[in-house]
Amino acid sequence: MRRHCCKAAALLCIVISSASAQDASAIRTEIIAQGLDHPWALAFIDHQRMLVSERAGALRVVQPGLPISAPVAGLPNIDVGGQGGLLDVITDSKFSSNRTIYFCYSEAANAKTGGSGNSTALASARLSDDATRLEQVKVLFSQQPKFDSRAHFGCRIVENTDGTLFLTLGDRFNRMQDAQTMNNHHGKIVRIRKDGSVPADNPFVGKPGALAEIWSIGHRNVQGATLGPDGKLWTHEHGPQGGDEINLPQAGKNYGWPVITYGENYGGGKIGAGLTSKAGMEQPLYQWTPSIAPSGMSFLRSNRYGKAWQGNLFVGSLKFRYLARLELKDGKVVREERLLQYVGQRIRDVREGPDGLLYVLTDEANGQLLRVLPAKY
Template sequence: MNRLSFTPPALLAVACALLLNTAQAQSPAVSTEVVARGLQNPWGLAFIGEGRMLVTERPGRMRVVEADGRVGEPIKGVPDVDAVGQGGLLDVLADRDFARNRTLHFCYSEPGLGGNSTAMASARLSSDRTALEGVRVVFSQKPKVASRLHFGCRIAQAGDGSLFIGLGDRYSRMADAQTLDTHHGKVVRVRTDGSAHPDNPFVGRDGALPEIWSFGHRNLQGATIGPDGALWTIEHGPQGGDELNRPDAGKNHGWPVITYGENYGGGVIGKGITRQDGMEQPLHHWTPSIAPSGMAFVTSERYGPDWQGRLLVGSLKFRYLARLTLDGTRVVREDKLLPELGQRVRDVRQGPDGFIYLLTDERNGQLLRLQPGG
């Protein structure tokens, strides 16, 4: 006879729950290989062909990492960077047509009248990879404020070549995230010449900045175009309430009216509510906060079929790599990988070779390659 037929239903339910929890606790076996060392607070990673990568360092330097791991001298021509607090030279992206146009897009904290703000510039990488040529600022967040915090600064390139930029609320101006006359706490979408994309939702609306794509964000720290062709982002909450979102045109993501976080040291924010009509819910939130940064969908076959379609997110606070399993836009499982890493994971990218690469945000930061097997 089937022994389970004599098991009381309550005990059977407990046993099933224990089996499920055990399965969820098991992490897929992966390990890391050090590609390069000696990077000072590396922030953004781009792939520039022939196995080479370009890394930004927050103090204001860009360096080429050769295929064999050799780290080059700082590239010349980087504009002035206000490297204070969370600011500095931040994300970088190789244009989708880099092999032909050698164009890089990068964002940074730009000094100016009133303080600083997030800016994005584009430039051509010289043929010998030692300098930026034709640097031009194509977007500058308005207004500038005196702040060391919440620059955001992640870039993703859409299928039509336009650029999404995730921007922070600058901390002291969090209420601006609910207005349309500033770029604080927004995702903006611009064409490569810096002009607002004509399909943006607020083009032609009085009192609204035409670059705005979505609003109600706090501090965006990850952005990528998913396999579905849509923009996916992650952002820091305050004390709890880090969010995974899929921002759509004109949508209000709620900050600071709704949040799953609370003030540092305790205490509610605003009305202390998590839902309100007309405001989007996150697809997933982390409470307590993991301080997520960097994100990439796995599309390669390097790690086997169980990895394909998974979303990887770095954790600055707990120093691991999160692997999210999705059912459409719903997160159905989270695995915590590399718990022994002991370094802040700042960026996560899938390379042209199909391997996953990580940057660790340390004074002696590393570029790591994720290897199948532990």
């Protein structure tokens, strides 16, 4: 066990521990599926069946005890390469009646979008009754401008309590300064309606020189997003070399990248002036230095693992290959525990299932879908 002081606005000493022998024996993992090609996200379509996206451009149906399905037909053209491909997928809150899903992916420039390069796009579709194809596919949003890059697509989707959609967008790596300007979508979180239109109460509606879709700015590469039990949007994002952050993005706020960061340039050296704080820019709720390369994010609402885990936040680590369990108190992270290190694979996504159990995807060429089981199951 070690202690780590989080360099946020109010210094808070965090206890970080690897899973002890007692903790490790309290859970185990069950392989639901394997042989997935770099799976990126999962979404339940009923009590047992899940949609799983593969970065290589396939969407599959997975059900315990059955073979992985053939690719679901009907996806739009996807620009696969580097960090790009088919990324997040979620179901609509009324999926049982409308069978609507939302998915985001890397979209190459085309005659309709104009420009060149690629960017993140968000689409909606109806999943057919037999779950073999997508119908009524509609692109709701395309990040602008397109740019020739294979990195930092962001691409997590969250349905808000008011029925609007949040979409996280990366800074495209070489366009990090764009995260501080309002005439583009790089390094932003956007909020749109389910038909692709802009809500009238978005913070920058009617502001000269600002894109109306923008919800918050100053982000680097947000690959985790979820609604908390408090009904607020929670996100995490990759720092450069250090400074991975957890934030609660609020309307119109600036989260600092690349002006303030707890990270540094790859290979060392300050980013810009090397600031970690500046007036008008938000401090992270929590940050990791060194970077853990976070991906996936979910609150556990059930008590299937005991009351101590209920309400905890779970985040995957790609770099160090573990699942972080974060205990919260008064809106702050007070303890972090590292789970599933014995799996030895990059953790890409984590979701709570309808059964109240945690499901985890591993980002490997032979990726797995794991169910995390309590000792008494």
